[in-house]
Amino acid sequence: MTITVTPRPTRNGQKIYYTLEWGKGPGERIATGIYTYAKPKEQLQKNHNKEALAILETKKSQLTLEQQSIGTGHIPSHKFKANFLDYYKEYVDNNKRKGNRHLKNSLDQFKAFVKKTFLAPIEITENICERFRQYLLDRFNGDTPANYYAKFKKVLKAATKEGYYKNNPTEEVAAKSSPITQLKENLEAEEYIQLLKTPCLNQEVKEAFVFSCYTGLRHIDVKSLEWSQIKGSSLTTRIIQKKTGNPLVLTMHPIAQAILEKIRIRHNGLTSIGKIFVLPSLDGCNKIVQRWVKDAGVDKHVTWSCARLSFSILLQDANVDAATVALLLGHTTSRYVNEVYKRHRLKDQSEHIQKLPGSHLP
Incomplete structure (x- = not known):
């Protein structure tokens, strides 16, 4: 295969650009981006032409080596x-x-x-x-x-x-998980109600957090959520399902829908484009949430990630199967539901301990 250098003058004839070609078919020609002055007027332009043609010759040689190495398993060093x-x-x-x-x-x-x-x-x-x-x-x-x-x-x-290594340097070094030393708090159903009834210093943070509690969305997903993702009672997430290649579509809880309607009313219905929530950073939001949780009388260390955990736990408490909960969280398997998004502590130990035989005896 012969690679040729083809000069292509510009319309005004002042410069000449070069392509490398080895045929007339699709993909058999590449633009190098290299140019020379058609009529160099000074030494600087003459020097430019000399350097440009040297680079052009190098690119031609590299492309020739690439083409010759196809099927050999050899990778040219310049790659x-x-x-x-x-x-x-x-x-x-x-x-x-x-x-x-x-x-x-x-x-x-x-x-x-x-x-x-x-x-x-x-x-x-x-x-x-x-x-x-x-x-x-x-x-x-x-x-x-x-x-x-x-x-x-x-x-x-x-x-x-690709030939960088003869043996993979990480082949024998397996990926490892780290034990979770501090379990995250989750909100119970009655605490949801307490928060809904309690005023917050930042109304938009409150609405966004409650929205997360009823949709399972992360802070970053809620912060970037746009009106174009909302259609009726459905929310089209930015999560792409591997099996279908389509985005995940969620049916929203009535409270989540009510929050959106409240925002629409507050903006006189002019909310067809752009972001739904305007939120501070994650750290800023967490500080506001923790103050609000304290005002609500909930004695827990709550951060934004607790909303997603609570969403999962309360659904499981209502006997929603793990596969469905995983889907609602945007996961393809129930592994994370079973390992991470689950209840780590019994809500009421006495209720369960009473199920042992003999509990009715004095």
Whole structure:
């Protein structure tokens, strides 16, 4: 296969751009972005032309090597990135999915771990993989360390397939979860009512939090929620279902619908576009929620994530099956419902202990 350099003058004839071609069919021509001056008027332009043509020849040679290596298993050295962090970022950019933040977060955490802007691929050893895993375990609870490290492993697996490594440096370093040392509080049904009846310093935060309690949405999902996602009693989430490829659609509880209607009335019905809630940061919202919870007489440490947990627990208390609860939470399996979004403490121990035989005897 012969690759030719084709010059293409601009309309005014002042510059010449170049393409590399090896046929006339689709995909058999690429624009290099390289140009020269058609009639250089000064030494600077002459120097530019000389350098540009040298770069053009290099690109032609690289493309020739790429074409010749197809089917051989050999990867030309120019295809490799000198900085592993650049490879990692490119992988994240090419594989990111809406609603899935684990991949990008894994890159952010790895950068924070290495504290470098340049890291050669050869520096990624089994030892550094083990230390990165421990770094995650020391900083996060639950499945978060395992989720972030699993994405890191996927990046290394891809890099190994592409020829960066003879043996995958993270092959023997398995992802691990961290035990949850502090169980999150959940709100009971009667506490829902207490909060609904109690004024809050920030009405919009109150409405958004209650909305989360009745939809199971996270703070980030509620904060970014737009009117275009609402249609009647249905809410179209930004969660894409793997099986169908379509977004998850939820049927809203009457209280969630009432909150939206209240906001519409407050804005004189001019709410067809844009975000529904205007909220502070997560930390700011949590401070407001904790003050409001205290005013309501609820003696619990409540944060925004408690709304999602409470949503799951109260549905399960009402005998809604785990698969349905998982669907409403946007999960494809009931694993997280059974492991994370469940009641960790009995609501009323005496009610259950009385079920033992002989309880009716004096």
